[in-house]
Amino acid sequence: MKAKMRKVAALGLFVAAAGVFCAVEMQANEPAAVQAAPEKQYESYGATQVVGVEPIKNMFSHKSHVVTAGLSCDSCHPDVFERKRGAAKAKGDYNMASLDAGKYCGVCHDGKSAFNTTGPETCKTCHGSDMKQPDTIVFNLPVKTVIFEHKGHVDMGLDCASCHDKAFEMRKGAAEEHPDKFTMEALYAGKYCGACHNGSDAFASNTRCTTCHIGVKGFDRKFAGAAEAGKKDHGKKEH
Ligand code: HEC
Ligand code: HEC
Ligand code: HEC
Ligand code: HEC
Ligand code: HEC
Ligand code: HEC
Known part of the structure; x- marks a missing residue:
């Protein structure tokens, strides 16, 4: 799993390479007007314009992975995730059982490379609620x-x-x-x-x-x- 975690050494390096890498913006709780914006938006990191990809779902943010955690695109694409929204879902096994078994997000979210998926505190970090099913x-x-x-x-x-x-x-x-x-x-x-x-x-x-x-x-x-x-x-x- 470690092998997948190729970190970009520094944000500066990342920005320099941003002609190739395109980073990704927008947090989960943006105002509706911003979320409704067209799919590709140009955002600025330092002096470089990069392509912004909307958050895939509220629980996943490119920004927190690429910018904050410093992961390069190829730590996920194309081995862990296709660069196509909904591709994982279409495979039919995009669920907690797969994550817990080390697939998809679970490649890193295994309690070693990043926080685990077995909660209960971590449920909230991804799902935004503790996932308590109503009685x-x-x-x-x-x-x-x-x-x-x-x-x-x-x-x-x-x-x-x-x-x-x-x-x-x-x-x-x-x-x-x-x-x-x-x-x-x-x-x-x-x-x-x-x-x-x-x-x-x-x-x-x-x-x-x-x-x-x-x-x-x-x-x-x-x-x-x-x-x-x-x-x-x-x-x-x-x-
Ligand atoms: C931590 C993992 C991870 C990293 C790192 C990552 N992505 Fe993604 N990316 C995803 C996931 C998850 C999806 C959604 C895939 C799905 O729905 O099957 C996605 C989807 C995409 C899409 C499709 C968006 C759409 O609306 O169809 C593009 C484009 C993309 N990523 C570009 C990038 C670029 C460029 C980088 C590097 C700057 C990057 N990603 C880094 C996880 C990642
Ligand atoms: C390539 C490794 C990798 C993959 C794949 C990955 N993550 Fe992460 N994720 C990280 C790292 C590293 C961090 C930051 C360290 C930590 O919080 O443990 C992180 C942090 C997060 C955070 C906290 C972000 C914040 O702003 O506090 C969330 C939520 C998250 N990941 C959700 C997901 C989801 C959902 C998926 C699958 C769609 C996913 N991650 C796939 C490595 C990964
Ligand atoms: C690293 C992020 C992450 C963490 C942590 C996480 N989940 Fe998930 N969860 C996901 C993703 C991604 C999916 C698939 C989403 C989709 O289908 O769009 C999912 C799907 C689910 C589903 C629906 C499908 C299934 O597998 O049953 C349930 C229920 C669920 N999670 C419960 C939980 C609970 C309970 C916890 C805490 C013990 C938890 N999740 C922790 C990312 C996470
Ligand atoms: C037999 C079917 C069934 C199973 C199994 C099931 N659920 Fe549900 N769940 C439902 C239904 C029905 C709803 C209500 C959906 C609606 O109103 O459209 C629901 C709603 C929810 C909600 C939404 C609560 C809210 O206030 O919005 C959560 C969270 C949830 N389930 C979690 C879980 C978790 C976690 C599990 C596994 C431990 C689980 N469910 C297993 C049928 C199920
Ligand atoms: C994933 C499969 C599944 C789904 C979906 C499902 N059930 Fe059930 N349900 C069962 C099983 C299995 C039993 C127990 C076997 C039996 O009684 O035939 C059961 C039993 C019940 C019972 C009697 C036991 C009890 O809990 O009181 C009720 C009432 C019930 N279901 C209502 C519903 C309603 C209403 C829905 C939709 C909102 C629903 N179920 C959806 C599988 C399911
Ligand atoms: C497994 C659970 C279940 C059983 C058994 C069941 N129903 Fe339903 N019924 C539902 C649900 C769920 C709805 C939709 C939710 C609502 O209307 O509150 C519904 C809705 C309805 C409706 C309104 C919608 C429509 O189809 O016109 C009628 C009428 C109805 N049921 C009659 C019946 C009759 C008569 C029976 C026995 C022959 C029956 N139901 C057996 C779960 C059930």
Whole structure:
């Protein structure tokens, strides 16, 4: 892994060579106006104009690798990453399992050449959050109170990649932004929950409606304990 880490000795040298190397600018939290700018931008390091490449995703910044960490382009291109946005993703194994096994970002992020990928503090450095999966997700669009439990599903031995990002984005509310698509028909076609709830990997989506659709009453019942902790018991019998 060390062999991949050809450092440019000094920033001065880097700038001198910048006719060949093109560096790369823009941090994750730029204003929207800047992010919307055309793909190639010319930025200035010292006296030299270099091509700026936008951050690939908020978690990866060319600038922090090329300028701050002093890595040359060929420590990543083309052996670790193609110079094409989305190329790694298209390979189908761009996930934590690969990173942990020393591929892609994991070539360096192995706890030796750079911070590791096994966290928990490091999750935040790349993902911007601690990646804590929310306990219970309740979908209310297009219909009310469909329940999803991360814990139940993860405890069954499903790993994160079995749902993210293929069946679901790792962002609460993403599926509900398209209530016209997030439907039973889509589930029956193998999308969303239907990726598994197809009658062979898990109970079929056209059965046991009320296991997923717990209904408003079911929701109240399930969360009665929490909701009523500070309230009087309204004579409900459940426990
Ligand atoms: C630490 C690793 C790393 C280094 C060093 C690095 N890159 Fe990249 N580069 C990436 C990654 C990751 C991608 C995205 C690849 C993907 O999505 O599959 C990328 C993508 C690109 C792209 C495609 C951008 C686009 O929008 O399609 C260009 C151009 C590029 N890099 C140029 C450079 C240049 C020039 C240098 C040296 C100044 C450099 N990179 C150094 C990791 C690196
Ligand atoms: C060629 C080696 C190499 C590769 C490949 C690489 N990194 Fe890094 N990365 C480094 C080094 C070196 C540092 C700085 C030292 C450190 O923080 O441990 C760094 C730092 C970072 C930082 C902290 C930057 C900051 O501003 O604090 C993030 C985030 C990061 N890398 C994400 C990624 C992601 C995501 C990928 C894959 C897309 C990746 N890196 C691929 C070597 C690499
Ligand atoms: C060096 C940067 C880096 C660190 C550290 C890191 N990740 Fe990731 N993670 C990535 C990249 C890159 C991807 C693939 C992104 C993509 O598909 O666009 C990814 C994908 C994921 C995914 C979705 C696919 C999968 O593999 O399941 C999950 C979940 C995830 N990371 C969780 C975590 C957790 C939890 C931690 C901390 C233990 C962590 N990551 C630490 C870079 C990182
Ligand atoms: C069986 C499917 C499934 C598995 C397995 C799964 N998730 Fe999720 N996850 C979801 C769904 C569904 C959502 C909500 C997506 C939506 O609303 O569009 C979600 C959302 C998230 C969110 C977004 C939270 C927010 O507040 O925006 C995070 C973070 C997350 N998952 C992390 C993980 C991690 C880490 C793992 C592995 C330990 C994991 N998930 C495994 C289905 C799954
Ligand atoms: C990656 C596969 C996978 C995906 C995607 C998935 N599930 Fe499941 N789910 C399972 C498996 C496996 C079981 C347990 C086997 C069984 O009961 O048939 C299960 C069980 C359940 C249960 C009963 C156990 C419990 O946790 O209460 C519910 C409810 C449920 N899933 C809802 C959903 C909903 C809603 C979605 C979509 C938001 C979803 N699941 C997406 C695999 C998945
Ligand atoms: C595996 C979990 C699951 C099962 C089982 C399930 N559903 Fe759904 N259902 C969902 C999800 C997820 C949505 C979309 C989110 C929402 O509407 O809150 C949905 C949405 C719906 C909708 C509104 C969208 C549309 O397709 O018109 C109806 C109606 C519906 N379900 C009826 C049913 C009926 C009837 C059954 C039993 C034959 C059933 N569902 C079984 C998860 C499930």
